[in-house]
Amino acid sequence: MSRRIGQLKTDLSAAWAIAKKDMRIYYIKPGTLMFGVLFPLFMFLSFAVGKNAPAATLIPGLISITILFSSSSIGPMVIPTERKVKTFERLVSAPISFYSIIMGKTLGGFLFSLAISVIPLFIGLLWFGTQIISFIALIAGLSLAAYCFATLGIMFASFPTENAGDIMMLLNFVRLPLIFISGLYIPIESLPQWGQVAAAFSPLTYANDLVRYALEGTTLYGPAVDAAVLLLFTGVFLFIGMRLDKKFRK
Amino acid sequence: MENAIETVNLTKYFDKFLAVDHINFEVRKGEIFGFLGPNGAGKTTTIRMLTSLTKPSEGTAKIFGYDIQTQTIAAKRHVGIVPEISNIYDDLSAWDNLMFTGELYQVSKSEREKRARELLEMFRLYDRRNEKAKGFSKGMKRRLTISMGLINTPQLLFLDEPTSGLDVQSVLIIKEIVSQLNQKGVTIFLTTHDIEEANVSCDRVAIINKGKIAAIDTPERLKKTIQSVQSVEVAFDKTSPKILSELEKIQSVNEVCKQGDKFKLYTNDPANVLSGLWEYANANDLKPISLSTLGPSLEEVFVKLTEIDVKTKEAS
Numbered sequence: 001m002s003r004r005i006g007q008l009k010t011d012l013s014a015a016w017a018i019a020k021k022d023m024r025i026y027y028i029k030p031g032t033l034m035f036g037v038l039f040p041l042f043m044f045l046s047f048a049v050g051k052n053a054p055a056a057t058l059i060p061g062l063i064s065i066t067i068l069f070s071s072s073s074i075g076p077m078v079i080p081t082e083r084k085v086k087t088f089e090r091l092v093s094a095p096i097s098f099y100s101i102i103m104g105k106t107l108g109g110f111l112f113s114l115a116i117s118v119i120p121l122f123i124g125l126l127w128f129g130t131q132i133i134s135f136i137a138l139i140a141g142l143s144l145a146a147y148c149f150a151t152l153g154i155m156f157a158s159f160p161t162e163n164a165g166d167i168m169m170l171l172n173f174v175r176l177p178l179i180f181i182s183g184l185y186i187p188i189e190s191l192p193q194w195g196q197v198a199a200a201f202s203p204l205t206y207a208n209d210l211v212r213y214a215l216e217g218t219t220l221y222g223p224a225v226d227a228a229v230l231l232l233f234t235g236v237f238l239f240i241g242m243r244l245d246k247k248f249r250k
Numbered sequence: 251m252e253n254a255i256e257t258v259n260l261t262k263y264f265d266k267f268l269a270v271d272h273i274n275f276e277v278r279k280g281e282i283f284g285f286l287g288p289n290g291a292g293k294t295t296t297i298r299m300l301t302s303l304t305k306p307s308e309g310t311a312k313i314f315g316y317d318i319q320t321q322t323i324a325a326k327r328h329v330g331i332v333p334e335i336s337n338i339y340d341d342l343s344a345w346d347n348l349m350f351t352g353e354l355y356q357v358s359k360s361e362r363e364k365r366a367r368e369l370l371e372m373f374r375l376y377d378r379r380n381e382k383a384k385g386f387s388k389g390m391k392r393r394l395t396i397s398m399g400l401i402n403t404p405q406l407l408f409l410d411e412p413t414s415g416l417d418v419q420s421v422l423i424i425k426e427i428v429s430q431l432n433q434k435g436v437t438i439f440l441t442t443h444d445i446e447e448a449n450v451s452c453d454r455v456a457i458i459n460k461g462k463i464a465a466i467d468t469p470e471r472l473k474k475t476i477q478s479v480q481s482v483e484v485a486f487d488k489t490s491p492k493i494l495s496e497l498e499k500i501q502s503v504n505e506v507c508k509q510g511d512k513f514k515l516y517t518n519d520p521a522n523v524l525s526g527l528w529e530y531a532n533a534n535d536l537k538p539i540s541l542s543t544l545g546p547s548l549e550e551v552f553v554k555l556t557e558i559d560v561k562t563k564e565a566s
Contacts, residue, residue, distance in 0.1 A: 013353065014354055014356075017353035018354075021339070021350050024342070025339060085340075087337045087338070087339060089303055090337050090354075090398075092302075092303055094355060095326035096323070096354060
């Protein structure tokens with residue numbers, strides 16, 4: 001038991017070291033920060049502009065889309081690049097579990113996403129009259145969504161390629177459709193039957209529902225269900241990521 | 251536990267291709283063990299299995315008694331790895347590269363700072379410790395990679411082509427430090443294409459060819475296995491194109507090679523060749539300006555062993 005606790009402490013400290021290193025090398029760069037803020041903003045505006053909805057009602061969607069892109073974009077670029085320059089092997093050959101590497105890589109995306117998602121939140125609070133109805137739901141929504149989408153990115157990065165473009169193509173093939181079926185622009189209740197079924201399989205649906213509950217007090221599934229499903233998706237993405245790595249590293 | 255490494259039928263298939271074929275060897279504690287072989291022979295695959303970067307298809311290996319498959323993390327703790335490619339973080343300084351690696355190996359903050367300082371001084375990088383590694387020369391990057399492999403004070407160091415393509419200063423520093431480490435009891439597993447380096451520095455060498463261990467012994471014992479490859483090396487005061495063909499006619503000479511201004515005459519009987527060579531020089535008014543008899547080199551053993559294997563396979 002004490003050996004397991006010792007190994008867990010080791011893994012956590014290694015994960016933190018990896019996350020710190022990734023933040024310094026990849027995340028805290030002017031280009032990455034601009035991408036984290038501007039890409040989701042323009043992506044959102046390109047679909048939201050011209051709609052008759054009050055601006056404040058668009059803020060939860062903007063936060064959700066910001067979290068989706070900021071947490072799941074850098075990890076899938078970093079891992080293939082590190083495979084190419086063989087620095088990923090440095091991590092794999094260290095006396096730590098593979099889980100701690102995945103955790104470290106996820107943690108980088110998670111922290112970056114949390115920091116970035118505060119920007120649209122402040123924009124809403126300062127200029128568009130957005131109010132925080134439930135602070136706990138907001139913290140839970142931001143954290144669970146950021147971690148869930150960070151693991152989504154890392155799951156895709158587990159495919160054994162050294163070309164980041166391969167991963168991004170696959171990832172966008174999944175991420176872009178999620179934007180349209182997750183209630184960001186069109187309320188889920190207004191979607192056709194097939195759309196509502198598809199929305200239930202999108203983690204972005206639950207992230208958006210939880211953030212909307214925190215800021216507007218309205219929810220489709222309820223905050224507990226949203227949180228539980230986001231945790232479930234996180235577990236599934238982690239599991240698949242680890243299995244893929246195990247399979248391909250043979 | 252006398253051995254740092256023990257392999258038992260270690261095997262690796264890539265789909266149907268057999269890259270490493272049931273190899274068995276031991277590396278004793280405290281020795282410098284050379285692992286030689288032509289490109290594609292299975293050297294890097296073997297190292298990758300021993301360092302848990304890839305899983306064996308069959309067989310297993312132990313590092314200081316820890317099974318690489320079932321006690322992976324314990325086995326890795328005793329090991330330092332210097333891969334063929336200098337895998338440092340270009341955007342971090344030399345100091346930060348060492349600090350990060352130390353954290354991965356759970357070296358305490360005070361210990362890794364002390365160790366980093368020692369290593370950077372040892373590898374003559376301390377003055378440039380705060381510069382990003384992207385500005386370093388190839389030799390400096392290599393020295394930093396080796397420093398990173400030593401941050402956890404390993405008992406066993408895997409060195410994959412440590413001096414390949416480096417400047418003279420870096421080569422000398424690396425060789426000196428490897429020798430010092432070994433004197434302190436660190437076991438070195440050295441992969442190199444530089445056979446002379448292996449000859450000079452290794453206690454024992456293994457020659458791997460086409461995934462199989464072709465020979466394993468001390469360099470001197472290996473050389474004794476091919477006494478037929480002795481030679482006489484001579485340089486004359488003048489030279490002409492016909493000398494090469496005429497030297498081949500001397501009794502007991504098996505083959506003649508021209509190496510710069512010297513001729514190397516391969517033989518089983520150096521004494522007889524020396525006598526024939528003397529007669530030839532007198533008859534043709536040539537004065538030998540240098541003359542030496544040479545035993546087989548490790549490189550010749552390497553070539554012969556790998557060629558034997560090729561011929562055997564072709565015949566079958």
